[in-house]
Amino acid sequence: MHIGEKVNNQKYLALIILLTPLLVISLSTATFYLGYKPTSSNNNGELVIPQIETQNLNLIDAEGNVFNFSTGKWYLVHFDDFQNKTFSLDRYKLATSLKITLPRESHRLRRVVVYKDKELFANALELKEQFPQIIFLYDKDNMFENRISSQLNNPYFSKSMFLIDSFSNVMEEFNVSLTFSEIFEDLKVLL
Numbered sequence: 001m002h003i004g005e006k007v008n009n010q011k012y013l014a015l016i017i018l019l020t021p022l023l024v025i026s027l028s029t030a031t032f033y034l035g036y037k038p039t040s041s042n043n044n045g046e047l048v049i050p051q052i053e054t055q056n057l058n059l060i061d062a063e064g065n066v067f068n069f070s071t072g073k074w075y076l077v078h079f080d081d082f083q084n085k086t087f088s089l090d091r092y093k094l095a096t097s098l099k100i101t102l103p104r105e106s107h108r109l110r111r112v113v114v115y116k117d118k119e120l121f122a123n124a125l126e127l128k129e130q131f132p133q134i135i136f137l138y139d140k141d142n143m144f145e146n147r148i149s150s151q152l153n154n155p156y157f158s159k160s161m162f163l164i165d166s167f168s169n170v171m172e173e174f175n176v177s178l179t180f181s182e183i184f185e186d187l188k189v190l191l
Contacts, residue, residue, distance in 0.1 A: 043172065044182035048162075051169035052147055058140040059114070062128075067137050068168075074191060075164040077112045079145065079155035082120040085127065087159070092131045095161065098184055105191035108166075114139050116156075163190070 059067040069075055076098065078091050095111040102109060112135045115121045121136070128136060139145055148155050148162070152173060155162070161183070163172040172190075174183050 043186050044178055045163070045172040045174040045186050047172055048152065048170050050151075051165075051171045052151060054144070054147075054164060054168045054170065057144045057147070059144060060138040060140055062136055067135070069164055071168055072108075072166050074109045074166055075112050076109060076187075077114060077162045077164060077170075079114045079139075079148075079159075080124075081117065081156045082115065082124045082127075085124065088124070088127055089130075091159070091161070092127065092134060094180060094183075095134070096131065097180060098187060101184060102187060102191060108191055109187070110135060112137060114144055114155075116142055116145060163187070165190075 054069045057068075061067045076095050078095065080088050080091070082088060092111075092113070099106050099109050099111060111131075111133065114137050116139045118138065121138070128134075145155060148170065152158070153160075158173075159176045161174040162170050163174070163186075165171045172186065174186070
């Protein structure tokens with residue numbers, strides 16, 4: 001092989017190296033504008049499409065103050081009717097375990113329980129004392145329940161947990177059949 005041939009081969013190699021990223025960017029841009037997108041996701045929970053807004057709800061915290069979901073924070077929400085305290089205890093433990101197990105991002109995830117019956121909530125004193133870090137919210141006028149029920153199953157009957165994203169929208173539903181590790185997988189990716 002002559003030196004001239006070697007230089008020509010290096011020019012072709014350099015040209016290939018230069019054109020490869022340009023080709024990849026061009027093709028990906030073209031497929032984006034042509035509307036190509038994956039047909040499914042690999043979430044374990046069900047994505048809520050369209051997302052459900054949480055503004056202008058009539059939620060009251062334990063001190064009687066109006067509660068609003070903060071932007072920048074994520075919330076794991078469970079609707080509890082306090083009919084089965086053993087089930088409630090299991091769900092609270094699950095939510096607590098998820099928060100503790102998350103690595104560096106655990107400070108961004110808050111746990112919320114929403115209820116609509118003040119008397120049953122008052123009778124669930126041991127649950128409130130056992131989980132002081134959970135935010136208990138009274139759904140005055142059932143606005144939050146109705147907003148979710150308009151698009152999904154009634155949250156008190158489905159017993160699902162819902163994930164509210166950092167923009168304060170309900171974006172994912174974790175049904176009762178999902179295990180700790182399945183929910184944890186989704187939270188780890190999202191947070």
